[in-house]
Amino acid sequence: MKHIIIGTAGHIDHGKTTLIKALTGRETDTLQEEKNRGISINLGFTYFDLPSGRRAGIIDVPGHEKFIKNMLAGISSIDVVLLVIAADEGIMPQTREHFEILKLLNIKKGIVVLTKSDLVEADWLDMIKEDIKEEFKGTFLEDAPIHAVSSKTKMGFEELIVDIDKLTEEVEAKDTEGHFRLPVDRSFSISGFGTVVTGTIISGKVSLGDTVEIYPGKVKAKVRGIRVHDVPSELGEAGQRCAINLANIKVSEVQRGNVVAKEDIMEPSLIIDCKLYHIKTAEKSIVNRQRVRLYHGTEEIICRIIPLDKEEIKPGQWAYVQLRLEKPITAQRNDRYIIRSYSPMNTIAGGIIIEPNAKKSKKVTAEYLEELKLKESGKSTNILENTVKNLSDTYPDSLAILKSLGKNMDNIEEELKSLEDQGTIIRLGGQDNSIFIHKDFLKDKTKELKALIEDFHKKNPLKFGMSKEEAKNKIFTKKLKQKNYDEILNMLVEKKTLKVSEKFIALYDFNVTLNKEQERMKNFIINEYKKLKFTPPKYVDLAQGEKDRAGFKMVYELLIDKEILIKLNEDCTLLKEDYEEAKNKVRNYILENGSISAATAKEIFESNRKYTIAILEHLDSIKFTKRVENDRVMY
Structure with a gap:
């Protein structure tokens, strides 16, 4: 079923509230002050049962210029306006300001209601109608019905109600499938x-x-x-x-x-990008950083206007602007808004929100403006791609993308899959916990990563590669999870861009080349470890007879990087083949006997207690074994 909201608009004391009471039989002025002063101060609410059987909500707004803020809180959600003009006064200042607001909010349906028509002569009434037609020529009220009524005698009410019913039939149904x-x-x-x-x-x-x-x-x-x-x-x-x-x-x-x-579908923001129209009747141009009042939904927020495509915005001009707010707004793309001057308070502009979660723009580029134009009028897939591109450095999931889009998009998963199939965006993670990045973002990060590793190779020619963790911290933000980082590295391995070990990354075509002296050092180190096996040598003892201590250390660290040597702790390093043999000895003994003690392990290794404990504690740390009292069992 279609649901309709009817709202009033018009100058103070033109009979809006009296009209609603005559139509519905219910009073909308509920505050004692309103009754004492005879004017509406706050919004009034009721409903109206139409001849067709539809029940329309009614919002009665205050007409006094001091209460425009309250008027705006109600008028933004209406479908049909009853623009009320007193026949004995005609069009007045607040009639015009309310009408400007209606146009800026893109209200499309309305009826002009001439109240107090029983107080004027027929000739006067005809003249007022002509004034109204001239005033609203070229607007959504150009062909609107004009009904002369009297709330006191109910004159003209029957015809008015018929036209209200007709107009509500023409109103488009609201989106009930989108987000609440x-x-x-x-x-x-x-x-x-x-x-x-x-x-x-x-x-x-x-x-x-x-x-x-x-x-x-x-x-x-x-x-x-x-x-x-x-x-x-x-x-x-x-x-x-x-x-x-x-x-x-x-x-x-x-x-x-x-x-x-x-829940979880919107993101408050202090910066929004908008399309703004500066009304023709405004007295001054809008200038950079002008402080104004923003009205959106039922909220009033002080903000500053930053023109993006003009130095200043003259009356009658459209412009792209950035609004920087003094408190957060919660908006969606294509929401309408109103701007009033800070002081004195006059309606001067309004428009459409294009980007509800914008970033502070220090320098406006042609590319930035093109993005705004795309967001304003582009296809949903183009807007989605652009959103993923802008969010890539935050590694967003579909919910974060939806929040940033600032609009309902029930088929977002389908649209993301389409962009993924085209190769425009890249999905990381499983189907249930996916994050998305743009192909251009990955291209840029790959370029940065290659340059970083290339520089590392130049400075460290005898190192197998750079620490994976160090590279991650330098190129990617902390928001990138380790598993997603590993996925990116695997993609680059498949493309033969990088090669990756458990701890290090290197350029795909990089190989450590040792000279004759460095080869001698390497063979010496390996042979010493082979001879001493589970009572391995200390580094200081190995290096004692070397003249080139710095070169020797680089060769030693290369063997660790390439996992030819396995460093268990600062005092114990084993040859890889001996390390694997130690693991097998422990595993086989536990499988046969249920557990192994340190004393037994010492005998099996033919080592001393210091190195035996180092091996066992390392195996505990990698969850190969676990300690139970004084023994070890398989993890």
């Missing part, structure tokens, strides 16, 4: 129930028992109860005004301007 989002316009506590929030669901749906998240604070809560138009319901859908009873949250933790949404 509800900008909060009220929050309060009810004794015995706890925290309640109200607002209009702008996308998706919410059910009893759902876990939701309150942004930007990222506080999670459980949906305990739902009321739609003051009737209990198990479900709330896009286009409906709802009151939601939330469990596990204090009323102080949620307020007007917050967004209640599906």
